[in-house]
Amino acid sequence: MSDPLFLVADVGGTNTRVALAEGDRVRPETIRRYANSDHANLAPVLARYREEQACPEPLGACVAVAGPVADGRAELTNLDWSIDATRLIEATGARHAAILNDLQAQGHALGHVPADKCRTVIEGPVLPQESKLVIGVGTGFNAAPVHDTPHGRLVPASEAGHANLPVRNEAELRLCNFVSTTHGFPAIEDVLSGRGLERVYRWLATEAGTPDDLRAAEIMSQLDSNPRAEAAVRQFIRILGTVAGNLALIHLPLGGIYLVGGVARAMGPYLEVMNFDGAFRDKGRFAGFMSNFSVSLVNDDFAALAGGAAHLQEIVTRAGEI
Template identity: 75%
Template sequence: MDDPRLFLVADVGGTNTRVGMARGNIVLPETVRRYRNRDFANLAPVLRRYREEEGGPAPDGACVAVAGPVRDGRAELTNLDWSIDAARLIDATGARGAAILNDLQAQGFALGHLDPDQVRPIVEGPAPEGAARLVIGVGTGFNAAPVHVVPTGRLVPPCEAGHANLPIRTEADLRLATFLSTAHGFAAVEDVLSGRGLEQVYHWLASEAGSFDEFGAAEIMARLGSDARAEAAVRLFCGMLGTVAGNLALIHLPLGGVFLVGGVARAMGPHLREMGFADGFRDKGRFAGFMGNFAVSLVEDDYAALTGCAAHLRELAG
């Protein structure tokens, strides 16, 4: 359905910020620009730079999705010393109204507005329309957000799931958690299920073998097929992601499906089926059969958070 309203939307990650314009809930790809966070002191200068470069009329609304908690209309980024509130967002963009979402909330608002070709099944299962759904983000950090459809619209409560304790099932899990605790003081889910987490897993496997080898996440992925330790790291990552996703599914009961999003999730996409994701997801003892109620899909649309921001603004505006 055509919507003439123009919205400014932004996705603020731990490393980069993407800003673009949307007509209704349709993101205009030609308007999307990417900025390196390290080049700016805060988010407002990024948005001002974008408005200067893109030009055009003031937007009807502005919405940013941030990788961090949002409270009382103010966002604090978890992995970056930035903050933003609605007043500064309006000042920086010239918008008539503003909204701030956690990045996983934005992904939740995007569900149902994405190209089906950009949503790839990972674990088959039923997904009835209107049932609760769950978005799990794996990128610079880790987080999750349930998605509920209620009479007043879509409800996507914020969450900080990446900072919960890492689940421990085996002696190897315990050794990994001890290794992470020595480095960080606490073994959290995000310390394994993130880009830097994959690096930590590889480093731990190397230390178990008496080696000091360390590689970046992209290099570890590139070494698959030539480095047995890289394969072991990715296999552990996929299995742990399945375990955590299964735990979250039992907590939230997303009968409408579980959706994996984020750059690291997309990078792991080709390996999830063959490297133990489904086994970790379903390994819940007497509830193993019950886990068949949950379908799991991978969202491959890199603009999903921007689409979610636009959809949220459109819902707010009516």
């Protein structure tokens, strides 16, 4: 039997990517990107895609969204769209539909990411049967545990980016207070995100008495020429290591920790040299215990699509349709 046809989409705040998959394998030549501002909601995007690809009705459709999902319905955080399973079936003609948070989709992608798209950041034992953890750093911050069970893969949703920002020293307390003056509540996402990096840079400039703003891309491009940019990235990576270590102790992901997202990829070349490892392991008497966890960086911009396909494959397998 041939693999079933799936339609998968990854909806961000600015763009939506759509692709076809044969079973759990996304067909790279079918990936298309659409500007959300050109469409009233997701249904016209999917209709346009199906017309352009001359796509027959798929067996399943899965959408990953940058926002919370509850009861089969998603409300996007930075876009006035809502998506539910009923409308997804109407738009695609699929028999099976699934809506995932984008981090859940990344969790379902583990094991389906090409080996050359995954780089080890911290060496450690990897026990494939044990829980894993994906940590997403991009426009926002989030994390999701990944559990492989006898009944399939379970990736619970979470909103980890809205937990309190950790404070380890006097400088981080001042940063926390700086964030509080504008947001009222200093959350992890207020620092560990694209906008968060800009906020760290602004804090350093304010402390120096020379208020200054740079966009995140500008900060990264000036690392070799601007000491403040270098200090901002170093502070960012230090806090990222602390938060990743905290999440490791909460979830015990002995199957590995995986960093995903555009900002995580941008930080990739600097994680080792700016001591992400040291911050990750800095847990007092539990410092030695931290050697039980490996950390990898996923460099696959289409992993959420692969996760959607893998999730649909499990759904139709359990339904006995393949």
